[in-house]
Amino acid sequence: MVLRRLAARRPHVLTIAPAPLSDEVLRLRLAVEAELSRRRWPVADSPADADVVLLAGTPGPRLAAVVEAVWATVPAPRVRVAVESVAGIGPALDDAQERLRGGRRTWSDSDDERQHGRSADTAMAGLADDDRDGLLLDAVHVALGPVLPHWPSGLVVHATLAGDLVTDAHAEVLDAPATVGAGSRGRSPLGPDRTRLDVLTRLLALAGADHLAEGARDLRDRDPAPGELTAFGRRIARHRPLRWATRGIPLVGDPVGERTVTDRVVALGRALGTSLAPPPRPTADKAARTLIGLELGAARLALAAMDPDTGLGAGPVAAFAPQGVGHHHH
Missing domain, CATH: 3.40.50 (Rossmann fold)
Known part of the structure; x- marks a missing residue:
């Protein structure tokens, strides 16, 4: 009771x-x-x-x-x-x-x-293969998502892990066709600033910057007064713990135009309140490939920073199976 x-x-x-x-x-x-x-x-x-x-x-x-x-x-x-x-x-x-x-x-x-x-x-058992045989650094095939905090809606990342290192990754958007069609998406109904704030809400929360995440969510969900967006962007750029949490995490392959997660955070903040176009967002497939080589925690932050557009779709992928041998050893 x-x-x-x-x-x-x-x-x-x-x-x-x-x-x-x-x-x-x-x-x-x-x-x-x-x-x-x-x-x-x-x-x-x-x-x-x-x-x-x-x-x-x-x-x-x-x-x-x-x-x-x-x-x-x-x-x-x-x-x-x-x-x-x-x-x-x-x-x-x-x-x-x-x-x-x-x-x-x-x-x-x-x-x-x-x-x-x-x-x-168990719900994800049909989406991934577990290839662990007890050795500490075996390759393990896992499905990440779709129900994780601050995770893109409907996204499953099929990943191969060696320890906590992502060595391969592919994306699937549940119940979506392989390609939704360029004419049906490619723009955000939120507008530039609300799109940036939506990305920042999840990224900041995942990075542990809870007060900033709450601020981003508040600004996203109302009509900010003049100057509020610019001031918030300056707060983000000056926030040293946030820079420390995201430093050194690369965004390989130029998926969003910035080279690191820190650069992405700063760019999103500085663009608030300007006339710049909405931030670029990669497809789910391109975002997943960017995670290769990252430790799992860094991969979560990188994915949140890129905020892949799952509305563009990514069709089902086959569950991982090692080629030719029973296990991958590292």
């Missing part, structure tokens, strides 16, 4: 959204984040931290399977809700809070499922 009251007061929310193959899906995800910020409901860092699982949009079959598996790992008390329009966000969150208060059982919430439910890792 005590846990239920605590969970209902300020529920931790895990939001899962499909790839933004349309502008409406992107706007829905942003509206959900804005409403959670307005209510001061914390964002869950993982399924284990969640009280509410919120599905923003209609998932395809691959993402739907991931949602079911993630749901099975969320501890009680828990509630799952789905929203398909901006107008439905407030009522859905109100309903979730009421259900947490009342302890009403939610769909798929049976004792049998909780005892025998699959884990989130």
Whole structure:
């Protein structure tokens, strides 16, 4: 009963959204984040931290399977809700809070499922091969995403790891065709500054600059007063802990026009409040290839900095399998 009251007061929310193959899906995800910020409901860092699982949009079959598996790992008390329009966000969150208060059982919430439910890792079993045989530096084939904090919606990166080093990587956008079509995307419905602030919100949070991330989210979700954007950009450029957290992480292959994550952060900040075009964003495939050679933590920061446009699509890729031998050794 005590846990239920605590969970209902300020529920931790895990939001899962499909790839933004349309502008409406992107706007829905942003509206959900804005409403959670307005209510001061914390964002869950993982399924284990969640009280509410919120599905923003209609998932395809691959993402739907991931949602079911993630749901099975969320501890009680828990509630799952789905929203398909901006107008439905407030009522859905109100309903979730009421259900947490009342302890009403939610769909798929049976004792049998909780005892025998699959884990989130199992949900990705069809997307990756695990090639570990107990040796410390074996090549391990893993699927990263699509439900990770500050991770692009719908993206799965199929990676080969040697220890924590990414030695190969390919991208898949769940339930998306191989190519959505150049005429259907390639622009942001947010405009230049809101696009930059959306990138910075996730990148700053992942880098541990929580106050700056909150500032970026606040500016993204409202109409800033004159000079606010420029002042915020200067704060980012002067923030030494942020420079330290991102220093030395390269962006190989010129995916966004900057050579390092630090350069990307500074460029995004300095462009705020200017008349510059929206920042370039690579395709999911190009972003994934840029991660090769990076340690896993640095790869997460690089991916957040590039903010690949998953709305451009990236079709299914085959699960990794070593060529000719049972294992890769390093």
